Amino acid sequence: MERSIPKVIGVVDESGTVVCAYRKDENKDKTWRAVPRKKTLSNYAKDVFDIFLPAGYPHSVTLDYKPYQIYDSLQAFSSSIAGMLSNRAVLQGMGVGDAGSSATGAVLLSVLQDSTGRLATILFAHRFGQAIEPECKFYRFAADLFNDTALLLDVLTPVLPTYPKIMALCATGILRSLCGVAAGAAKASLSAHFAKTGNLAELNAKDGSQETVITLMGMLAGSLFVRVVEGQLAVWCWMFILVGVHLWTNYQAVRSVQLRTLNRQRAGIVVDEYLQTGIILRPDQVARRELILLWKAPPICFCRTLPQELQLKTTDLDCLHTHYYFIANQGTQPEKTIVLREGATPRDALRAYMEALAEGDDKLWFDEDQFWKALSSAGWAVDGGAVETGPAMRLAMD
Numbered sequence: 001m002e003r004s005i006p007k008v009i010g011v012v013d014e015s016g017t018v019v020c021a022y023r024k025d026e027n028k029d030k031t032w033r034a035v036p037r038k039k040t041l042s043n044y045a046k047d048v049f050d051i052f053l054p055a056g057y058p059h060s061v062t063l064d065y066k067p068y069q070i071y072d073s074l075q076a077f078s079s080s081i082a083g084m085l086s087n088r089a090v091l092q093g094m095g096v097g098d099a100g101s102s103a104t105g106a107v108l109l110s111v112l113q114d115s116t117g118r119l120a121t122i123l124f125a126h127r128f129g130q131a132i133e134p135e136c137k138f139y140r141f142a143a144d145l146f147n148d149t150a151l152l153l154d155v156l157t158p159v160l161p162t163y164p165k166i167m168a169l170c171a172t173g174i175l176r177s178l179c180g181v182a183a184g185a186a187k188a189s190l191s192a193h194f195a196k197t198g199n200l201a202e203l204n205a206k207d208g209s210q211e212t213v214i215t216l217m218g219m220l221a222g223s224l225f226v227r228v229v230e231g232q233l234a235v236w237c238w239m240f241i242l243v244g245v246h247l248w249t250n251y252q253a254v255r256s257v258q259l260r261t262l263n264r265q266r267a268g269i270v271v272d273e274y275l276q277t278g279i280i281l282r283p284d285q286v287a288r289r290e291l292i293l294l295w296k297a298p299p300i301c302f303c304r305t306l307p308q309e310l311q312l313k314t315t316d317l318d319c320l321h322t323h324y325y326f327i328a329n330q331g332t333q334p335e336k337t338i339v340l341r342e343g344a345t346p347r348d349a350l351r352a353y354m355e356a357l358a359e360g361d362d363k364l365w366f367d368e369d370q371f372w373k374a375l376s377s378a379g380w381a382v383d384g385g386a387v388e389t390g391p392a393m394r395l396a397m398d
Contacts, residue, residue, distance in 0.1 A: 052210050054195075054203045061203065064258045064287075065194045069207075071253030073214045075246050079147065080218020081225055082242040085235055086154035088226050090172075093157030093165055109169055117173035124181050131389035132182060134263040136189040137254045141292050143183035144250045148243045150175035155239050159232070193259055251292065258287040260379055261386040262350055265295050270375075271357045280378045299335035300356045302349070303327075303393045324352040342394040346385030347372075353387045 054060050132139045150172040157168050195203045229238050260283050262270065269286050273279055281289075323344040327337040338352045375382050 052206055052213065054199055054206050056197065056199070060197045060199050061194050062196060062258070064256050067256040068190070068194075068253050069210065071249045071256065073210060075144065075249035075253060076211060076214045077218045077221075078242045078246040078249065079144075080215050081222040082148075082151050082239060082246065084219065084222030084226055085229065085239060085242075086151040089155045089158055089235070090169075093154075093160070093169070109166065112166070113169045113173035115173075116170045117177035120174040121177040121181055124178050128182075129185070130391065132185040133189045134261070134386040134389050136186040137257060137259070137290070137292055138295075139182040140186035140190065141250060141254045143179045143186065144247060146175045146179040146182065148246060150179070151243065152239065155235060190257060193257070254292055255287070255290075258283045260381045261384040262375075262380055262382070263386040264297060264300075264353065264389070265290060267350065267354055267387060268298065268357055270380075271354050274371075275358060280374045282378045283380065298357065300353065301337055302353075302388050302390065303337050303339045303395075304390050323348040326352075326356065340392075340394050342396040344394060345383070347383055349385060349387050350382065 050057075058066065128139075153168050153172045153175070157165050160168055191204050191207065192200055225238070229235055259266070266283075266286050269289050270281055273281050323341045324338055327339060336356050338349070338356060340349060340352065372382055
């Protein structure tokens with residue numbers, strides 16, 4: 001049976017949109033002629049948006065990419081305007097426009113501010129670097145809290161005496177450095193989540209294009225603001241408004257993200273719901289219940305340092321052969337410490353944490369294989385390590 005020859009051949013991009021079509025030339029054999037695409041307003045709009053969106057959008061990114069980017073753009077816009085007001089205040093604080101001030105003094109203040117910030121970067125990355133990926137939503141929002149606190153301190157500097165002014169400038173340098181580390185690392189983790197088709201590099205590049213345009217718009221609006229907004233009262237009122245908008249939009253951006261990895265909080269929400277109803281929640285359902293700043297961790301931790309004397313019962317050794325066991329601590333220490341054996345996988349760590357949350361409830365492991373299959377079916381990446389937020393200490397057994 002001969003296959004019929006199509007009359008039209010279409011060329012589609014990654015999103016399935018037809019970008020070109022070829023029609024069979026009836027007068028010439030084996031010849032196909034391009035059909036001019038009809039230009040409409042939506043075509044022109046798509047061409048513009050393609051400059052700033054990942055190729056194949058929306059199919060090449062997760063569903064939560066769009067709401068996150070909308071709120072992220074709004075928060076960047078308000079932050080740019082607030083930044084210009086704070087920069088003017090800093091220049092005034094350093095003596096710009098004051099005949100009695102010296103350029104050398106302003107340079108030395110800038111160097112001191114930059115130096116303290118760089119030292120803070122090293123210390124913060126050492127202390128919290130491993131916790132940023134598992135808790136990337138928290139640190140993404142905390143980064144803007146650091147930044148906005150620095151903006152408010154900047155506005156305060158012109159009215160401060162000399163030594164408090166120096167301390168305030170050093171504090172703003174430290175806060176901005178903490179913001180840079182937390183925001184940069186958290187953004188990398190979120191970008192890896194959004195990229196569905198191995199397009200992480202392009203997604204970051206397009207995100208940079210979006211940020212550039214939003215920042216330019218914010219600078220344009222900020223230029224008008226610094227001309228119109230004068231006087232301490234007006235500056236403070238507008239700063240609080242802009243900071244409020246900035247934090248609210250950033251909070252909404254973080255809340256919209258539906259991460260598929262189970263960190264400590266998300267694992268707790270899933271386990272609690274399963275023990276109560278037998279239902280495995282999906283990532284989007286957990287995201288609606290997830291807290292950003294006010295979540296209180298249960299008294300469970302992973303081993304970072306072991307006690308001088310380690311007393312192991314036979315049952316502990318048997319349990320350790322499954323790659324983990326628990327130490328019950330006393331006093332002000334966490335109630336349970338999870339000790340992982342050398343070779344333990346991220347799934348072992350997750351299982352140990354969930355077992356500690358369940359406090360021995362057999363329902364969680366009545367049909368363990370079925371439970372893990374249900375987690376995967378619900379959309380969770382069960383092999384992604386996100387419950388350990390510090391150095392991964394392991395117990396080696398000969």
